[in-house]
Amino acid sequence: MRALLVDRSAPGGLRLGAAPDPEPAPHQALVRVTATSLNYGEVAFGLDAAPDGAVLGWDAAGIVERAAADGSGPAEGTPVVTLMPDGGWAELRAVDTGLIGAAPVGADLAALATIPVAALxxxxxxxxxxxxxxxxxxxxxxxxxxxxxxxxxxxxxxxxxxxxxxxxxxxxxxxxxxxxxxxxxxxxxxxxxxxxxxxxxxxxxxxxxxxxxxxxxxxxxxxxxxxxxxxxxxxxxxxxxxxxxxxxxxxxxLGCTGLGRDLGWLAHRVAAGELDPGITWRGDWDDAAEAVDALLGRRLHGKAVLTIGG
CATH class of the missing domain: 3.40.50.720 (NAD(P)-binding Rossmann-like Domain)
Structure with missing residues (x-):
């Protein structure tokens, strides 16, 4: 799969490259990622702490490609918003079903990608x-x-x-x-x-x-x-x-329980227009360096969203 890989020699500390497809555990669903939102903490601190070649990313929204083997979580084809400690900056992500919220069909998944860290x-x-x-x-x-x-x-x-x-x-x-x-x-x-x-x-x-x-x-x-x-x-x-x-x-x-329920509730509120996701920068993952630079320079007030896999 394609992913944004940590690379300190590249602009913004990231480059597009190839990474192994994730292998979901029985309690995890495989999600094809559509969009991710960047958080100040992961670009200010996470990039420095991670080894070259790592795939970071806390927030991601997309479509379930393979449901969890243990029968938990949403079915294949469900639009979802997800939270994990890494793996969001890639085309595919393995996600604990307790950290998945089902989203309404037809929702703007880029807007929903702002939810996991910020709204939760x-x-x-x-x-x-x-x-x-x-x-x-x-x-x-x-x-x-x-x-x-x-x-x-x-x-x-x-x-x-x-x-x-x-x-x-x-x-x-x-x-x-x-x-x-x-x-x-x-x-x-x-x-x-x-x-x-x-x-x-x-x-x-x-x-x-x-x-x-x-x-x-x-x-x-x-x-x-x-x-x-x-x-x-x-x-x-x-x-x-x-x-x-x-x-x-x-x-x-990530020490809290019931996050999947909250993710789903928030996804429906954003999709209905009841909550403004506050997107102030939006671009393709080819533009990740620009987003990282704007975040580190404190020039963004709100959320930066990358569309993934386009």
Whole structure:
């Protein structure tokens, strides 16, 4: 099969080449990939860590070519969205059936390819915050893939949504269109305490966002795009006054259960137009180097999608 292979001598660290077809385990389906979306973490860190010749890629959407031998998962011919720790940047992918979501027939699979890491992370982070109806949620890094989905999902769940972005003048209208009630330049500008935070940035901004939490509030550390550590000043973690019972939590997406169900639910919401996938770059896999460069240069706000096998 053809695949995008790690090659540090090539532009963007990737080149088109040949790789062995995957051999699915009994609990895996073989999926012919139509599209994949790139994530900042896999191009910023994954490419450096992987050996030359490796096939990376977390997100992929396509059609089931061979159903799982154990009878689990969708049937041959089903359009699906998939998540695995690698293998998405290739024509064929072997996928655990618990990490497959069935999609509506005729859906734009390129749009659905944005779902696995970004939308699932947003959904599970909001689940961790707790019931959202009538509560307030701050989303940092709101113009990125996870942030955009978090804004939309929090608004749909009945929360008052505050979106934080480094450029409110440029991005404010977009974020309000996605469902944000307020747009701020940093967590320091949040007017009152919030019940929950989905933090995609980490570093000093996570510390600022934690300070915006009210009693009983939860901050979910979902991303770490700042590449910096968190330095809490003495007293920040005191529990007196309005700081009672605040918490910082994290999670590992592949450590969660029920992801296939969530992938399918999200696929239907995107296909129905209820969630905007936020695609801001779209091209063929021949253009992968351009997408990688734009992601590393922080010139993309939203998702980059590659069509595979064309």
């Amino acid at each position: 992370s947003a959904l599970r982070a909001l689940h961790r915050v707790g019931p959202l109806l009538g509560r307030s949620v701050l989303v940092t890094g709101a113009t990125g893939g996870v942030g955009r989905y978090a804004v939309q999902l929090a608004r749909a769940a009945g929360a008052h949504v505050v979106a934080s972005t480094g450029s409110p003048d440029r991005n404010g209208d977009v974020l309000r269109g996605l469902g944000a009630h307020e747009v701020v330049a940093s967590p320091k500008e949040v007017a009152g305490p919030v019940d929950g935070v989905v933090d995609v940035v980490g570093g000093p901004q996570l510390v600022e966002a934690y300070e915006a939490l009210g009693p009983g509030g939860t901050l979910v550390a979902t991303g770490h795009s700042s590449g910096r550590g968190e330095d809490f000043a003495f007293g920040t973690l005191f529990g007196d006054a309005n700081r009672h019972d605040r918490s910082v939590v994290s999670f590992y997406l």
